[in-house]
Amino acid sequence: MPEGDTVLQTAKRLHSALAGQVLTRSDLRVPRFATADLTGRTVLDVTARGKHLLTRIEGGLTLHSHLRMDGAWRIYAPDERWRGGPTHQIRAILANAAHTAVGYRLPVLELLRTRDEEKAVGHLGPDLLGPDWNxxxxxxxxxxxxxxxxxxxxxxxxxxxxxxxxxxxxxxxxxxxxxxxxxxxxxxxxxxxxxxxxxxxxxxxxxxxxxxxxxxxxxxxxxxxxxxxxxxxxxxxxxxxxxxxxxxxxxxxxxxxxxxxxxxxxxxxxxxxxx
Structure with a gap:
């Protein structure tokens, strides 16, 4: 299971690739959110909270994911071959003109209102790498x-x-x-x-x-x-x-x-x- 430092590094890579850019493709491959379309919205930031990842998107939305045992986010250039795993393991795709972020084997993936983030991470104790550390x-x-x-x-x-x-x-x-x-x-x-x-x-x-x-x-x-x-x-x-x-x-x-x-x-x- 990835630890807090690994999740923070993942958040930084996703933020660098997605933040401030308009999504040209979105594909959430979980039944509950399969019809959600984030295309045309700007990614505002990607933040780690403990072992959780919060991708905040224009319009007051947050894509919450958790890697647990073997989940992973991979980032690819437009013409780069995807090597994170077989296609059936892909749970999320977020792309802009310069990068494509692909989430593999994500056991937790949900789209929620940003104002409701505490429902997903409010139970956590102080984050060892976060501003709330106490x-x-x-x-x-x-x-x-x-x-x-x-x-x-x-x-x-x-x-x-x-x-x-x-x-x-x-x-x-x-x-x-x-x-x-x-x-x-x-x-x-x-x-x-x-x-x-x-x-x-x-x-x-x-x-x-x-x-x-x-x-x-x-x-x-x-x-x-x-x-x-x-x-x-x-x-x-x-x-x-x-x-x-x-x-x-x-x-x-x-x-x-x-x-x-x-x-x-x-x-x-x-x-x-x-x-």
Whole structure:
């Protein structure tokens, strides 16, 4: 599932290609909106809200989309071949004289009044990459259910918006806690640091083509030994590193499902319950 930084980059690309331009083609391939015609309207802007994309269009309309597990928006030049997937996976086409934006495998696609955007995204917590970011509110929401596993609380977009499975695993590693630890058992300073580190990581990666968490976000505990020297390919602390040595201690990283998502952790560096 794309994370907040990836969705923000997608929004920037769509904004660059569509904003300020008149649509010469629109095709929404979902039954509810199949007859909607946006041709002749100007795209005003494309904005990310957490993991949601809001394409605002002249006339008070917003096209709301969400990528979830494998959705994607691709942008093509007029004569460029479309390579995002087979035709039957296309859910949306928005084109102007210079660019065509094609949405593939979009599980959420709806056209709504701009004034009603809150119905689609109003449930979200503070956006880690948005102007509404508020660390105190995010911390309060995270700790509202102290018995909830840390990993599940981080993934709940109602607490703070933008964290996906990669950041969940990396943040738990940096907090030295397993994703199954009840969040209320985190020491207060660690919980505060967890929120600020989440903000730091997404901000650091908001413009990077390749996400990395091992540069500029080392584990911050006095007892933690200095990580060993890293190769450029070692961009993540634990995610995707099952059975490979932990970058801090050398213990093989483990993997198990948490709420159907593969979850990685170091059994030596991270304290707390495990499956």
């Amino acid at each position: 660390a105190d509110t995010a911390l309060h929401r995270l700790l509202a259910d102290p018995d909830r596993p840390l990993g599940e609380a981080l993934l709940d977009q109602r607490n703070l918006a933008g964290i996906g499975n990669v950041y969940k695993c990396e943040l738990c590693f940096l907090a030295r806690a397993t994703p199954w630890l009840p969040i209320g058992r985190l020491p207060g300073p660690t919980a505060v640091l967890l929120v600020s580190t989440a903000k730091q990581l997404l901000e650091a990666n908001r413009d990077r083509p390749d996400r990395t968490t091992t540069i500029g976000a080392r584990p911050r505990t006095a007892a933690a030994p200095a990580p060993r020297a890293r190769r450029p390919s070692e961009k993540l602390w634990v995610y995707g590193r099952a059975h490979r040595p932990c970058l801090r201690c050398g213990t093989p990283v483990r993997v198990a499902d948490q709420d159907t998502r593969p979850t990685y952790w170091c059994p030596h560096c991270q304290a707390g319950p495990t499956p």
